Amino acid sequence: MEEMKDRERERESSQVNNEFLLEALKTENLDQFRTEFLEMHPYDQAQFYTSLSDEFRSVIYTYLSPEEMADLFENIEIDEEDYESLLAEMNPSYAADMLSHMYADDAADVLNEINDEQAVSYLTIMDDEAASEIQELLNYEESTAGSIMTTEFIAIEANETARSAMQILKREAPDAETIYYVFVTDQDKKLLGVLSLRTLIIADEDALIGDLMDDRVVSVPVSEDQEEVARKIRDYNFLAVPVVDFQNHLLGIITVDDIIDVMDEEASDDYSKLAGISDLDHVDKSPFSAAKKRLPWLVILLFLGLLTASLIGRFEETLSQKAILAVFIPLIGGMAGNTGTQALAVAVRGIATGELEQESKWKLVLREAGTGLIIGLTCGIAIIFIVYFWQKDLMLGLLVGISIFITLIVATLAGSIVPLLMHKMKIDPAVASGPFITTINDLISILIYFGLATLLMGYLL
Amino acid sequence: MEEMKDRERERESSQVNNEFLLEALKTENLDQFRTEFLEMHPYDQAQFYTSLSDEFRSVIYTYLSPEEMADLFENIEIDEEDYESLLAEMNPSYAADMLSHMYADDAADVLNEINDEQAVSYLTIMDDEAASEIQELLNYEESTAGSIMTTEFIAIEANETARSAMQILKREAPDAETIYYVFVTDQDKKLLGVLSLRTLIIADEDALIGDLMDDRVVSVPVSEDQEEVARKIRDYNFLAVPVVDFQNHLLGIITVDDIIDVMDEEASDDYSKLAGISDLDHVDKSPFSAAKKRLPWLVILLFLGLLTASLIGRFEETLSQKAILAVFIPLIGGMAGNTGTQALAVAVRGIATGELEQESKWKLVLREAGTGLIIGLTCGIAIIFIVYFWQKDLMLGLLVGISIFITLIVATLAGSIVPLLMHKMKIDPAVASGPFITTINDLISILIYFGLATLLMGYLL
Incomplete structure (x- = not known):
C-alpha cells in the first residue's frame, strides 16, 4: 500500500x-x-x-x-x-x-x-x-559481441605508472563509456590484463601498471553470441568485459548496462516464443500489428489441428460404436499438451542458461522419462477411479487411465527431445513454442487413445 | 563454428x-x-x-x-x-x-x-x-529493496572537499561493495545527492562535495518491490541506487550485479509460470523433484479437464446424431488455447515491464477484442472453405468456421482480461499460466461449439 x-x-x-x-x-x-x-x-x-x-x-x-x-x-x-x-x-x-x-x-x-x-x-x-x-x-553480425561493443574505452600500456595512468584516465574520462576498468595492452594493442579503478586509486603512485594489473583477464571473442557475453558478465559480476579478435587484439568493451538490455531482450524473446508470438517487445498499438505477430503460428497450428481432425476421422467407426469416447478427447489432449509444455520449458531454459552444456543430453532425456512415468502413474490411476465412479464403467476407466499414462510419458519425452534435437541442428530451441508442442502432443495423444480404444473395442462394448 | x-x-x-x-x-x-x-x-x-x-x-x-x-x-x-x-x-x-x-x-x-x-x-x-x-x-520482507540492499556503501557529508572525499574513499575502498558512486548525506544521514567517482576524479581538489554532487538523486524506498528497483537501474543505466526510509535516511545501496540476479530470477519465474511449473531455477537432479514441481498444476488441470469432459457428456445426444462433430473438438479447443496463451503473454509481459501502467487497461482489452476479431475472421473463413472441400458439407463448414470465429474472440479476451483482473486483485498475474488459460479456453470453446451445433442441428442433418 x-x-x-x-x-x-x-x-x-x-x-x-x-x-x-x-x-x-x-x-x-x-x-x-x-x-x-x-x-x-x-x-x-x-x-x-x-x-x-x-x-x-x-x-x-x-x-x-x-x-x-x-x-x-x-x-x-x-x-x-x-x-x-x-x-x-x-x-x-x-x-x-x-x-x-x-x-x-x-x-x-x-x-x-x-x-x-x-x-x-x-x-x-x-x-x-x-x-x-x-x-x-x-x-559485425547481429547479436554478436562485436555488434554490441563500444570502441570508446580506456587502454593503457603495461609500462606506464599508476600516476601517469591516472592522468590518462582524467583526460579520457569525458569520452569513455566507463572509466572503472582500465584495459592494459602491449605495444601491438594485444590485451595483457585489466585493472580496476579501485585498485588504481589505492595503489602506490610509482607502481607499474604491468605489476598492478590482473593478467587473468576474462575476454570474449568478437564473434561470441551476446547471450554468452551476458552469462559471463553475470557470473563474474563484471562492470565490463573486453572484446578481442582471434589474435587477442583489444577491439572494444561491452558494459553492464548494454548487457542488461540484452538480458531483457533475450528473456522477452524466450517468453514470447513459448507463447507462440513472433515478437513481444512492446505492447502493440493497433490490433492489426498484434494480429500480424500472432497469425503466423496460429495458421501453422490450424493445419496441424486439421491433421488431428483427419486422424480422428479415421476412427469414426470406433467413435460411432461408442460415442462416450469423444467426451475424453479434450482431457487427454489437454494433459498431453500441458506436460509437454512443462518439459519443453525445462529443456529450453536449461539450454539457454548453459546448465545443460555441462551434462549429457541423454541424462536429461532419461530423467524426463522418469518424470513422465511418475506423472503418468499418478494421473492415470486417479483417472481410472474417477471415470469408474462417474460412468460406472471399469473398462472405460481403464482405457482412459492407461491412455493418460502412456500419453503423459510420450508427451514429456517429446517436450524434452524436440528442443534438444533443434539445438543439435543449430536451430534456436525456443522456436519450438508451447502452442507447437501442445498441438503435436494433441496429435500423439489422439493416436494413442483411439488406437487403444480400437484394440480394446471388444471389451468396451 | x-x-x-x-x-x-x-x-x-x-x-x-x-x-x-x-x-x-x-x-x-x-x-x-x-x-x-x-x-x-x-x-x-x-x-x-x-x-x-x-x-x-x-x-x-x-x-x-x-x-x-x-x-x-x-x-x-x-x-x-x-x-x-x-x-x-x-x-x-x-x-x-x-x-x-x-x-x-x-x-x-x-x-x-x-x-x-x-x-x-x-x-x-x-x-x-x-x-x-x-x-x-x-x-526486511523478501523481494523488497531492503532484502537485497547492502549496507557496505560510502557516504560522505556535503561539506567535505573533493580531496578529503578521495581520502575517505581510499580508506574505505577495501570494504565497500562499490566505490564508483559516493552518496552524499547531511549530518542526520539524510540523503542529499550522489557523486560518481568519475566526477570526483576530474574535479578540482578544493571543490566542495555539496557543489559537485547531483542533487536530483533517484532513490528507492526500502519497501519497494525488487522488480521495480531493477526497472529503475535498467532505465537509468545506474551502477547502484540508494535505498532510503520514509524520512529519506540513507539505509543502504543496491548494486547492478544484484539487480542482474533479480532480473534473471524474475524472467525465469515468469517463464516457468507461463509453462505451468512452480519453480524452474535449476535443471532438476531427480525425476521425483521434477514431478513434484509439475504435478500441482497438472492435477488442477486434470479436474478442469474433467469439467470439460462432463460438459461434452451433456451434449452426448447431439454427438450421437452427428458423430463427425467429435473430429473438430481438438482443433477448436487447441486454437482457443493457443490464442489465449498469446493474449495472456502480452498482458503479463506488459504488466511486468510496467508498460501497461502508463495506459488505460480498457484500451488493452479493446485492442485485444480487435485482434481477436481479425484473427477469428481469418481463421474462421479459412476453416469454412477447408471443411467444405474436405467433407463436402457446407453446413458443417459454417458451423466449425463460425465456432472458431466466436471462440477466438472470446479466447483472446479471456487471455487478456484474466491477468488484468488478477493484477487488480493484487495476485501475481503470471500465476495464470499458459496451461491454465488453455484449459479454461478449452471449456469455453466446447460450450460454444456444441451449443451452436445443438441450435443448428436441424440444418446439420
Whole structure:
C-alpha cells in the first residue's frame, strides 16, 4: 500500500515537471526550458521527448544542441521501426551531428533500424572519425559481441605508472563509456590484463601498471553470441568485459548496462516464443500489428489441428460404436499438451542458461522419462477411479487411465527431445513454442487413445 | 563454428586447471593449491569447489581462511536447499567467521535459505558488528529493496572537499561493495545527492562535495518491490541506487550485479509460470523433484479437464446424431488455447515491464477484442472453405468456421482480461499460466461449439 503511494507520488511529481516543461515550450521560453530540462536525467528527458507531439518535438530540435540531443537519444525506448520517423523529423545535418555525438555502439544500433540509404547518407555528412567508428561496428553480425561493443574505452600500456595512468584516465574520462576498468595492452594493442579503478586509486603512485594489473583477464571473442557475453558478465559480476579478435587484439568493451538490455531482450524473446508470438517487445498499438505477430503460428497450428481432425476421422467407426469416447478427447489432449509444455520449458531454459552444456543430453532425456512415468502413474490411476465412479464403467476407466499414462510419458519425452534435437541442428530451441508442442502432443495423444480404444473395442462394448 | 571452438578451448583450459588443483588436493600439496587457487576468479573458485566431493571440500576448509572462503561463497550458484548441507560440512565457528566476512546482503541471502535455528546459532558466535548488520537485513520482507540492499556503501557529508572525499574513499575502498558512486548525506544521514567517482576524479581538489554532487538523486524506498528497483537501474543505466526510509535516511545501496540476479530470477519465474511449473531455477537432479514441481498444476488441470469432459457428456445426444462433430473438438479447443496463451503473454509481459501502467487497461482489452476479431475472421473463413472441400458439407463448414470465429474472440479476451483482473486483485498475474488459460479456453470453446451445433442441428442433418 505504502509502495503504491510512493509510486503515485513519484508519477505526480514528474507530471508537475512535465507540465512545467510543456508550458515553457508553449510560451517559447527557451531559457526556462533549458534550465529545467538539462537538469533532468537523460532517461527522463527521453521519456518527456517521446511523449510529445511532433510539433513540440520540432521546437526541441531548435532548443537543444546535437550533443545534448545525443544524451537524450541514447536513453530512448521506442519500437525499432519508430527511429526512422524520429530522425526524419530532424534536419539531416542535425541528425548526423547528433549521431556522431552518441556512443558509437548506440549510434550503430539506431542506424541498424533505419533504411540503408538513409543510414549511408548520415554517415556521409558526419565527421569522418565518428563515421568510421560507427561503420566498423555496423560490419559485425547481429547479436554478436562485436555488434554490441563500444570502441570508446580506456587502454593503457603495461609500462606506464599508476600516476601517469591516472592522468590518462582524467583526460579520457569525458569520452569513455566507463572509466572503472582500465584495459592494459602491449605495444601491438594485444590485451595483457585489466585493472580496476579501485585498485588504481589505492595503489602506490610509482607502481607499474604491468605489476598492478590482473593478467587473468576474462575476454570474449568478437564473434561470441551476446547471450554468452551476458552469462559471463553475470557470473563474474563484471562492470565490463573486453572484446578481442582471434589474435587477442583489444577491439572494444561491452558494459553492464548494454548487457542488461540484452538480458531483457533475450528473456522477452524466450517468453514470447513459448507463447507462440513472433515478437513481444512492446505492447502493440493497433490490433492489426498484434494480429500480424500472432497469425503466423496460429495458421501453422490450424493445419496441424486439421491433421488431428483427419486422424480422428479415421476412427469414426470406433467413435460411432461408442460415442462416450469423444467426451475424453479434450482431457487427454489437454494433459498431453500441458506436460509437454512443462518439459519443453525445462529443456529450453536449461539450454539457454548453459546448465545443460555441462551434462549429457541423454541424462536429461532419461530423467524426463522418469518424470513422465511418475506423472503418468499418478494421473492415470486417479483417472481410472474417477471415470469408474462417474460412468460406472471399469473398462472405460481403464482405457482412459492407461491412455493418460502412456500419453503423459510420450508427451514429456517429446517436450524434452524436440528442443534438444533443434539445438543439435543449430536451430534456436525456443522456436519450438508451447502452442507447437501442445498441438503435436494433441496429435500423439489422439493416436494413442483411439488406437487403444480400437484394440480394446471388444471389451468396451 | 569458430565460436564453438573458442568455447571448447576455454573449457579445456579450465579442465587442465581443475585437474592440476585436484592433483594438488590429492597429494596434499597446500602451497601449490593455494598459489594456483587464489589466482583464480572467485566465480571459477566456486565452480571448482561445488564440483568436488565432500571429502575434498573438507580439505579445502583447512586450506583456505574463512575470509578467502567468503569470497568464493559469494559467487556460488547452487539450489537454495543445498546451502544448509554445505554449511553443515564446516566447523560452526569457521562457517560463522566466513559469513561475517561476506558482504552483509550475501550473508543474509544464505541465512535466509537455512533453518532458523542454525542461522541464529551462526549469528550468536559471529562478531557482533557483522551479526547486527546481517540481522538488520534479515528483517526486511523478501523481494523488497531492503532484502537485497547492502549496507557496505560510502557516504560522505556535503561539506567535505573533493580531496578529503578521495581520502575517505581510499580508506574505505577495501570494504565497500562499490566505490564508483559516493552518496552524499547531511549530518542526520539524510540523503542529499550522489557523486560518481568519475566526477570526483576530474574535479578540482578544493571543490566542495555539496557543489559537485547531483542533487536530483533517484532513490528507492526500502519497501519497494525488487522488480521495480531493477526497472529503475535498467532505465537509468545506474551502477547502484540508494535505498532510503520514509524520512529519506540513507539505509543502504543496491548494486547492478544484484539487480542482474533479480532480473534473471524474475524472467525465469515468469517463464516457468507461463509453462505451468512452480519453480524452474535449476535443471532438476531427480525425476521425483521434477514431478513434484509439475504435478500441482497438472492435477488442477486434470479436474478442469474433467469439467470439460462432463460438459461434452451433456451434449452426448447431439454427438450421437452427428458423430463427425467429435473430429473438430481438438482443433477448436487447441486454437482457443493457443490464442489465449498469446493474449495472456502480452498482458503479463506488459504488466511486468510496467508498460501497461502508463495506459488505460480498457484500451488493452479493446485492442485485444480487435485482434481477436481479425484473427477469428481469418481463421474462421479459412476453416469454412477447408471443411467444405474436405467433407463436402457446407453446413458443417459454417458451423466449425463460425465456432472458431466466436471462440477466438472470446479466447483472446479471456487471455487478456484474466491477468488484468488478477493484477487488480493484487495476485501475481503470471500465476495464470499458459496451461491454465488453455484449459479454461478449452471449456469455453466446447460450450460454444456444441451449443451452436445443438441450435443448428436441424440444418446439420
